[in-house]
Amino acid sequence: MRSSAIALVLLSWPCGLLAQGGPSPGPSEMSLQVDLREAPRRIFHSRMRIAARPGQFALRYPKWIPGEHGPNGPIGDVAGLVFTASGKRLSWHRDSDDMFRILVDVPQGANEIEAQLDFISPPPETRGFSGGASASAHVAVLSWNQVLLQPEEAAPARMRVSASLRLPARWKFGTPLRSQGGGDLISFAPVSLEELVDSPVLAGEFLHEIPIGPPGGAPHFVELAGESEDLLHVEPQLKSQWDALVAQAQLLFGAHHYRSYRFLLTLSDDLAHFGLEHHESSDDRVPERVLLDPDLRLSRLAGLLPHEFTHSWNGKYRRPQGLATGDYQKPMRGDLLWVYEGLTNYLGNVLAARSGLFTPDQSRGAFAFSADMMWAHRGRQWRPLADTAVAAQVLYGARDDWDAWRRDVDFYLEGDLLWLEADTMIREATTVPRSPSSTNRSRRRASSSTSRPRRESSRPTRSAC
Ligand SMILES: [Zn+2]
CATH class of the missing domain: 1.10.390.10 (Neutral Protease Domain 2)
Known part of the structure; x- marks a missing residue:
């Protein structure tokens, strides 16, 4: 049973990608719409349109997440799984030998299905990476692997995904993805599934985008979000050290391969604490008072960004x-x-x-x-x-x-x-x-x-x- 509030959210998607009359996704395409408006309640909503074929159609939930070095895909926190074709609900079952494999019964004549699921972000004390605590009243980190299913035979590098996102009112966001359009629905330029999973979104009520590094060349930013505005003051000395980090990395490696780079830096005691590397960003989560407490800053932050930045190479x-x-x-x-x-x-x-x-x-x-x-x-x-x-x-x-x-x-x-x-x-x-x-x-x-x-x-x- 679902609450009326959740049902209202799921019914309020705009016409467009999910409209019944909209163009069908191609065989290596899918659309993904994520709604974080209930992230403060620790639940993320997701809907997908996926090209399919009649018969038993296999979908998979990501299991081995790059950078996590283990089979950590948070399948145990997936709920509200529903499949439809042309508005009719479809039966499904899980592969008894593989908890990450879902088999959907697709009727004759159907060439696409819609899937919806919820990801339940764990409570604050839960450790882990993308399966750890990822949302609070004021901030959330979306790792796209939390909220999607992919066709079994699709290679992530060749699967094209058109993704969009809704946020709570007044929340801002930072991500390496290129966004299109505006308003309360954020649409991202289509990318491969591989790039999407490699491009998390940091969103929050209190978020500052701080340009760092020397002028010219690829842009670098610290996207800084936290539980309150008071926690986000960056002293000039720290800003100059972040500038120097970018400059020194260019001297160390001699070149870079990314278009831009973003440190997605979350200050919260309600989210799991770790760093997770990506090509054009890193998901860096630290205690919320890290900028106010010099000892905490030294032990939990000073070495984290250089480590995750190095991982891009x-x-x-x-x-x-x-x-x-x-x-x-x-x-x-x-x-x-x-x-x-x-x-x-x-x-x-x-x-x-x-x-x-x-x-x-x-x-x-x-x-x-x-x-x-x-x-x-x-x-x-x-x-x-x-x-x-x-x-x-x-x-x-x-x-x-x-x-x-x-x-x-x-x-x-x-x-x-x-x-x-x-x-x-x-x-x-x-x-x-x-x-x-x-x-x-x-x-x-x-x-x-x-x-x-x-x-x-x-x-x-x-x-x-
Ligand atoms: Zn590492």
Whole structure:
């Protein structure tokens, strides 16, 4: 049973993409309309039009989300699933062997179906990435994988999606997606499903867009949203450090592959806290008083943006082959996470120091902390670092108790030390100053510009070092 309020919302979509007389989506097209007007109640509404064929038609809910390194698609928080064709309700069932696979009975003569679902954003204490707490009374982060189903045979890179969004009154938004039109319905330029899932939306009642970085070149922004206006004051020193972060990243990598870049920075105690990387943005969620409390700012924010920014090069533009599956259903292999996360952690610390977000002492302290933690993790006696990478999909959700013996996702902190040593060896063994970042530059220049991930095996990384 649905509340009358929700039914009213679902009936109030404008004519257009979902109108019965509108053009049918092509075989590799779908439309997706998301309504966040009830996000303050922690429920997101979604409707889709999908090309289909008569018979049993298979749809899938995204399971392996890029950057999350595990089968974390929040299928357990999907509700209100309804399918129709020409206004008639269709029967469906779930594949008993695959909780993410939905089979819809499409009648003869139908060449498209409409699907609707709700995503229930978990309560504030819920940890996780896109499956974690994502909405509060004043702010919400929409990860498109939360609210969609895709035809089973559709490759995300080839599926075109026309997406639109409704927000609560007076809410603003930030996203790397190009928006069209105006008014209370935001329409986005059609993109591939792969790009859509890689392009979250930060929306909120209190949201500031802060341009950062040197003038000229690709634009960079911090999209800053929080639970109140009082929490969003950015001191000039921090703004200048963010400017320096952009400049230093350009010096470090020598080129960039994105059209623009946005840090989607959420300050809230009601949302899960983490950073999640994307090509042209990052989803960065921190405690709400982080700009008011210097200790909190140092421990939870200073290193986060350099890390996630680095991922746009190492992890998004370049990605280990086991993590670039091109599909949200195929299991990812994490064996090269010591490169994906380890090198990113190292270069992120370098960028934090060079941009002034860390003082030199704080930067050395970060490496000392990594060394101390790895010394204390006696699980290194039985579990090699490589196994923490292979087992990342279970270690991210592991409890904190006994983690020194079990080991944690140690490829972050041990990666700091590993890549510090690699950097030192390269500098000592070459007459021309080189480092892992200069090998990144040479590899970047040799390739064409594209936002699609390049798959990397371990061999070129080892030979580059
Ligand atoms: Zn990372």
